[in-house]
Amino acid sequence: MGFPYPSDPRETVVLSKYFGDAGARSFDGWTQRGGYEGLKKALTMTPETIIDEVKLSGLRGRGGAGFPTGLKWSFMPKGDGKPHYLVCNADESEPGTFKDREIMRWTPHGLIEGCAIGAYAIGAERCYIYIRGEFTDPWREMTQAVAEAYARGALGADAFGSGQRIDIVLHRGAGAYICGEETALMNSIEGKRGNPRIKPPFPAQAGLFALPTTINNVETLAAVPHIMVRGGEWYKSLCLSNPKSTGTKLISVCGQIQRPGNYEITMGTPMKELIYDMCGGLRPGRTLKAVIPGGSSVPIMNAVEAESCLMDYEGLVAAGSMLGSAGMIVMDDTADMVYQIWRLARFYAHESCAQCTQCREGTAWTTRILERILAGKGTDTDFQLLLDLADNMTGKTICVLSDSCAAPVVSGIQKFRGEFEAYISGSRQPVVAGV
Amino acid sequence: MSLTTTPAAGGHDGVHEPVFVGDTRARLEQYFTLYPTKQACLLPALWMVQEARGWISEPAIGEVAEVLGVTPAYVKGVVTFYTMYHTHPVGRHFIQVCTTTPCGLCGAEDTVRALLQQTGCGDLGATSPDGRFTVVEVECLGACGFPTPIVVDDADFIESVTPDKVPEILARYP
Ligand SMILES: Cc1cc2nc3c(=O)[nH]c(=O)nc-3n(C[C@H](O)[C@H](O)[C@H](O)COP(=O)(O)O)c2cc1C
Ligand code: SF4
Ligand code: FES
Numbered sequence: 001m002g003f004p005y006p007s008d009p010r011e012t013v014v015l016s017k018y019f020g021d022a023g024a025r026s027f028d029g030w031t032q033r034g035g036y037e038g039l040k041k042a043l044t045m046t047p048e049t050i051i052d053e054v055k056l057s058g059l060r061g062r063g064g065a066g067f068p069t070g071l072k073w074s075f076m077p078k079g080d081g082k083p084h085y086l087v088c089n090a091d092e093s094e095p096g097t098f099k100d101r102e103i104m105r106w107t108p109h110g111l112i113e114g115c116a117i118g119a120y121a122i123g124a125e126r127c128y129i130y131i132r133g134e135f136t137d138p139w140r141e142m143t144q145a146v147a148e149a150y151a152r153g154a155l156g157a158d159a160f161g162s163g164q165r166i167d168i169v170l171h172r173g174a175g176a177y178i179c180g181e182e183t184a185l186m187n188s189i190e191g192k193r194g195n196p197r198i199k200p201p202f203p204a205q206a207g208l209f210a211l212p213t214t215i216n217n218v219e220t221l222a223a224v225p226h227i228m229v230r231g232g233e234w235y236k237s238l239c240l241s242n243p244k245s246t247g248t249k250l251i252s253v254c255g256q257i258q259r260p261g262n263y264e265i266t267m268g269t270p271m272k273e274l275i276y277d278m279c280g281g282l283r284p285g286r287t288l289k290a291v292i293p294g295g296s297s298v299p300i301m302n303a304v305e306a307e308s309c310l311m312d313y314e315g316l317v318a319a320g321s322m323l324g325s326a327g328m329i330v331m332d333d334t335a336d337m338v339y340q341i342w343r344l345a346r347f348y349a350h351e352s353c354a355q356c357t358q359c360r361e362g363t364a365w366t367t368r369i370l371e372r373i374l375a376g377k378g379t380d381t382d383f384q385l386l387l388d389l390a391d392n393m394t395g396k397t398i399c400v401l402s403d404s405c406a407a408p409v410v411s412g413i414q415k416f417r418g419e420f421e422a423y424i425s426g427s428r429q430p431v432v433a434g435v
Numbered sequence: 436m437s438l439t440t441t442p443a444a445g446g447h448d449g450v451h452e453p454v455f456v457g458d459t460r461a462r463l464e465q466y467f468t469l470y471p472t473k474q475a476c477l478l479p480a481l482w483m484v485q486e487a488r489g490w491i492s493e494p495a496i497g498e499v500a501e502v503l504g505v506t507p508a509y510v511k512g513v514v515t516f517y518t519m520y521h522t523h524p525v526g527r528h529f530i531q532v533c534t535t536t537p538c539g540l541c542g543a544e545d546t547v548r549a550l551l552q553q554t555g556c557g558d559l560g561a562t563s564p565d566g567r568f569t570v571v572e573v574e575c576l577g578a579c580g581f582p583t584p585i586v587v588d589d590a591d592f593i594e595s596v597t598p599d600k601v602p603e604i605l606a607r608y609p
Binding site (some may be wrong): 004083092093094095096097098100101132133134135136137169171172173174175176177188189190191192193194209252253254255256260261262296327329331335340343344347350351 | 469470471472474475476477478479481482503505512513516517518519520531534535536537539540541573574575576577578579580581582586589590591592
């Protein structure tokens with residue numbers, strides 16, 4: 001549903017069906033709504049058949065990179081005799097994204113089920129769910145639900161009488177965007193600073209506590225019980241465009257839009273339909289200027305690109321951007337693109353873990369140069385300077401935070417150059433004090 | 436994710452009363468069973484200190500180091516990495532307010548102004564003269580569809596805070 005607004009008939013509600021329904025939060029409420037059938041069924045299957053079903057469904061990671069989930073699970077070593085871990089990434093901090101929060105707040109047992117199935121499939125007895133420190137409501141709901149799941153025998157030494165041990169441990173973050181990066185998150189669970197690790201080794205070989213680990217996003221895992229119950233074929237059939245993008249996707253729509261919220265669409269839905277029909281379009285008298293479709297880390301789209309693209313992994317790449325975490329930031333004609341891009345750069349400069357020179361220096365200098373432009377002290381050479389910096393920040397660092405800072409800058413200059421020029425030429429009044 | 440510059444770690448809380456005694460010690464022991472290493476209990480242990488004392492002092496860092504078998508320097512390195520841990524005392528009520536782009540597009544700056552004015556804090560990161568509030572600006576709180584969210588005392592997450600709602604919200608925190 002377009003939570004917090006009522007569901008729109010054009011949505012395909014699977015994960016969001018019970019958003020806003022407090023009754024779904026308890027074990028009994030969840031069971032009455034068909035919950036835990038997926039886990040019970042999975043526990044009668046072999047790990048291999050579960051992985052095959054997930055592969056068949058076409059499910060891809062919802063955390064940002066879109067990696068095929070079944071394939072990721074199949075990378076885990078078999079018969080190695082070592083403990084394995086599943087990690088659920090509930091650090092949700094990508095600006096524009098607020099879907100995992102609703103999954104945890106309204107359907108905590110749905111996530112528990114997904115984690116339990118995932119753990120069983122990859123040969124893990126323990127799953128850590130890493131919840132960002134600021135998420136106090138999801139923390140409360142998840143804590144209660146996990147306790148209830150243990151009390152009712154869904155978790156523990158003998159999950160639903162299957163003989164399988166499945167434990168879930170909640171781990172609270174403490175304020176750091178970078179801990180959403182999978183290897184930084186593992187370091188954070190280990191009690192370290194949240195610095196991303198150099199890969200390889202990949203988590204499936206040496207992840208959490210140097211043991212084989214799979215990490216998945218909340219939304220990815222929450223989709224798995226539905227695939228178990230209704231089948232991979234069914235999930236795969238939810239597709240309006242490219243067969244490589246299947247299922248439903250929660251799109252968090254925010255910014256300058258009439259009805260912000262989480263909209264669950266079938267992959268391949270036109271963005272135009274989402275913005276104008278489901279979200280009620282822009283505020284009265286306003287027109288669309290730009291959309292950042294996949295959380296703040298992806299290239300900015302102009303109105304023409306946005307209104308003609310399809311919302312799935314391939315559709316957004318074809319339109320020059322990415323689906324990312326599907327946090328869609330909408331900007332109308334009142335938005336000052338230079339200011340907004342500066343604010344994004346400031347975000348990355350603040351969140352850089354500072355291990356890599358290109359990122360530490362690049363994000364800081366990008367922010368300062370943009371600030372200089374906003375102060376009316378920019379020059380024509382600043383364009384090249386920003387683009388050179390962006391080039392140095394792309395594809396050269398331990399993680400992609402650095403690339404993420406470059407993306408809005410490069411696309412912003414490409415598509416909204418006139419707004420930068422207006423500050424540089426003095427035809428637009430400075431909006432920040434001198435630097 | 437605090438954006439406000441705070442002084443470097445190094446605060447002292449006078450005579451340090453140990454945190455990890457009684458129930459708190461028992462809770463920590465419980466955590467030891469959930470992770471394969473004691474070091475992994477560092478973030479939970481630091482949360483326990485902050486819950487008990489409101490901030491994490493230099494002697495508390497020493498105590499955490501001792502109970503987990505790591506060095507104080509190591510603990511300090513971790514404490515300062517994560518922005519939710521306070522290394523200095525803050526007001527009785529600590530308010531984090533989001534100003535990242537999506538909220539910024541929807542008037543977050545007006546909410547910040549209202550909060551600073553009505554708490555009497557004046558500046559971001561400063562504590563009001565009556566010791567009641569500290570307000571800091573933070574990055575995206577993961578609730579961008581509900582501009583502007585705030586978090587009070589690491590416990591209450593309040594959505595859709597507009598300037599007109601500020602008086603009523605502040606009244607809940609004497
Ligand atoms: C800087 C950075 C921040 C990230 N933040 C998140 C996050 O908050 N939540 C998330 O699920 N994935 C995040 N990711 C992606 C994870 O590294 C990882 O790809 C994902 O959790 C894998 O799960 P999936 O395959 O189910 O998508 C982030 C990546 C980077 C580089
Ligand atoms: S790219 Fe930036 S955030 Fe990522 S590891 Fe390097 S310095 Fe840290
Ligand atoms: S930008 Fe304010 S909550 Fe995400």
